[in-house]
Each structure stands twice: as C-alpha cells, then as structure tokens.
Amino acid sequence: MSQSDPTDNALAAIASILDQPESHREPEKVAVEEQPAPPPAIEAAGYSKLGPGPMAAIRFKWTVREDDGAYYVDETIGENSTPLVTGPMTKEAAIKFVDDRESDARLRFEQLKSEMTGRSAAANLVHKDSGEI
Template sequence: MDQPESLKTETAKPAEKSAKTAAATVVPFDQADGYTKVGPGPISAIRFRWTARRGDDGYYVDETVGPTSIAVSSGPMTADAAVKTVDARARAAIERFEALKNEMTGNGPFASAGRAET
C-alpha cells in the first residue's frame, strides 16, 4: 500500500549510517504517527523494528522482532518523546550490533588481549 510522501518512514541502514554519525532526527509534530526505524542485522526474522503510533491518550512506540511478532508497546508519551524513543532504541541496537560484529571478526576491544594469551 502506497503512503503519502508525508507519512513515508525512515529506515536506518547500518551500511549507510553508523551509530557515531547518526544525527538527531527532526520530525514535525503531525508526522510522528508511523515514524519507523529498523534495526541492523542480516536476518529479517530477528531484526527489531520500532514504530511510533498515535493512540487516544498520546503516542506509543511499538517494538517488534521480525515480521510476525506481537508488538511490545511503550507509552503514552508526547510525539517528540516517541520519536526520541524510536531513535534511541535504534541507535542502541546499531551500537550493540557493531560491537558484536567487531568481536566476532576479532576487531573488538579485547582482540589484542585475547591474542596475547594464546
């Protein structure tokens, strides 16, 4: 289903943005509903997604893992707080993913210490 240009979501892609260079996101108050970010990772079944939605008493952030999971919701909160929550959770996921990736490839903070012991 096509969405109007004003409601299209922004997706964080690890190849395009790193956690260190991600800038603050400015979303107009009336466009916070539907604001979405997707976490990093090679497998969609375990990839996190955060979506802000408007409820009767404020905004909520729905967090899902994979395309078929049941959402865990946080809220109610203001539109600005919902966008900041989505951004913060996506940024934290990118940082954790990068740390895990670096550890697995031997570029982590303990890489030199581990080599000295063997």
C-alpha cells in the first residue's frame, strides 16, 4: 500500500481552483503571513511556517514541538486537520525539515501557478484567433 504525499493532494486542489475560467469579479486578496528571517539562535519548539496558497483551508503549516528532549514536526493542512507527525529528530534537523518542506511547497506552488497562467494565456489566444470573445 503506498502513502501519497499530502503536498501533492493540496497542490492538486489548488490546481483545480486555479484552472477555473476567469470571472469578472475582483480576485480575492490573500493575507500571507511573512515571517522574518530567523535569528542565528533559533528556538526550535514552536518554530512554525505556513505554505503558500489561495485559501487557509488548504494551506500547509509545519510546527516543531519538543517532547522529552526529542523534536517532532506536525504537518497540517488547514486549521482542523489531524497532523502528520515526523520525528523524533534533533532540533536542528526539525528546523531544517520545516524550512525544506516550506521551500519545496513554495517552489511547487509557483511552478503550478506558472503552468496554470500559461494554460490560461494559451486558451485566451485560441479564443481570440477563432474570433470568440
């Protein structure tokens, strides 16, 4: 039995949202929580990052927690999901795990967004060339 990566599932949901035909309403503005660059000495317990995405319900969150000297990363999608727990690991490994997962999710999201934008632009050209408006 193979276990799918929750990032792939969320990105597929985002792709289906972005693949919808454009409407004539204003696009929703998404408040993105930007975190400043971490200082040299990072407190691992509570270290957290949010993934990209247009809706909080499908946005990833990675949070480090400490339990009896070992560190674990809780990965959730949305606000009420059951976390996927990774660990135990060192605090440095936990912080790196969070940073790597967030960076990978951001890269994949930007690639997907670029692909969806390209498809939309190509579809618009086809409609213009065929005389459709």
